[in-house]
Ligand code: SF4
Ligand code: SF4
């Protein structure tokens with residue numbers, strides 16, 4: 001008989017039927033360990049996908065399986081939950097494991113869901129991620145500063161912004177606070193091809209990714225979706241173009257769910273719009289740059305939560321640049337490496353972030369590239385900006401690490417050749 | 419490249435904007451002799467020509483607000499001790 005007066009959280013509560021089956025489906029073959037960037041950086045199989053799945057399966061069995069029936073369903077101890085949380089949050093949510101999984105487990109959605117369950121459990125989200133949520137509650141962004149001045153950081157006076165337009169540009173919190181050159185490059189290319197508009201600065205809230213996926217707190221979603229849809233509609237936007245693949249990912253997966261159907265606008269990457277402009281002859285690059293460049297496919301474009309990956313648009317842009325020779329890295333497209341800079345790893349495990357970023361730079365070097373370009377503001381801050389917020393010796397060291405290749409944002413790189 | 423160029427003649431409004439974006443422990447601006455010293459990116463100290471051959475006023479790595487200040491600047495120093 002259950003003694004506690006308050007109904008405890010059921011460990012299966014947030015999981016779909018498919019996810020419950022997936023917990024049982026993992027055969028511990030170990031294939032994903034070969035592709036996981038956290039494994040590359042730590043060599044520690046105790047934080048690998050099969051170990052994580054096994055641990056959660058045990059929780060479910062203890063509550064609902066034969067064990068639970070025979071010995072009574074016991075509450076999972078705080079210590080075990082904390083241990084599980086440690087291994088769950090040592091993960092960049094890159095989705096490489098799901099891409100190679102022998103039995104087709106949709107690991108990325110599973111990790112999101114398990115983070116949600118841990119966040120709602122008595123142990124809650126990891127301490128270092130609480131700051132992000134606290135900022136959001138004050139500013140509606142993961143950063144502590146108000147939204148008011150966001151366009152002043154990156155928007156030059158010579159770029160014309162329409163009051164209303166079918167194409168809207170959302171630079172995201174990453175573009176405004178971390179990767180301003182990416183935002184500027186995107187706006188330059190967009191304005192070269194046609195009219196575009198911006199959301200009102202106070203209404204351009206965070207997409208929610210850092211709080212929902214990063215920390216595991218989904219409770220902000222209803223308010224967020226309501227605000228965003230209204231802000232977009234007010235500007236007459238039909239396609240909302242972004243430079244952060246994580247924004248696109250959450251817009252494609254969770255927004256329709258919380259909106260209650262198809263969104264009244266289409267979330268796209270700016271690179272997709274620019275590729276169309278190139279095809280239509282609306283953008284021409286006139287300057288020549290003689291160098292070899294490689295394209296880094298950001299995780300959320302290579303392995304999105306829903307729908308096909310965005311792999312060709314960035315390459316179409318690169319191939320249109322006069323003088324530029326494009327080479328591919330050993331791991332590109334669907335099997336691209338993670339830069340390490342996302343999913344809460346910067347505050348949680350800055351040393352691992354540095355290792356992953358260096359690994360990616362060396363891979364670009366091995367491909368013979370002079371420059372590596374990315375289409376993600378999180379990669380930009382990890383590779384170029386290097387503002388890993390948590391003080392750590394590895395990060396101090398990274399400040400003085402001589403990068404083997406030049407690094408840039410794709411749109412900014414292309415905009416320089418207009 | 420590690421950018422530690424000195425921003426000079428920064429207005430109060432610009433300073434407020436700069437402080438809104440450079441607030442992480444690793445890229446905080448340092449104030450010295452009336453100038454604000456950048457501490458952005460990483461690697462070898464840049465001496466005013468970036469790896470794309472651009473000078474500070476045209477440096478692609480700088481947020482527009484920084485480039486705007488650098489464009490009207492005439493005298494440049496680099497590094498914490500002002501090379
Ligand atoms: S999502 Fe990426 S980092 Fe996380 S377990 Fe899978 S491969 Fe490893
Ligand atoms: S060119 Fe100037 S602004 Fe650019 S990185 Fe070098 S010192 Fe900094």
Ligand SMILES: [Zn+2]
Pocket residue numbers: 172173207208209210244246247248
């Ligand atoms: Zn985002």
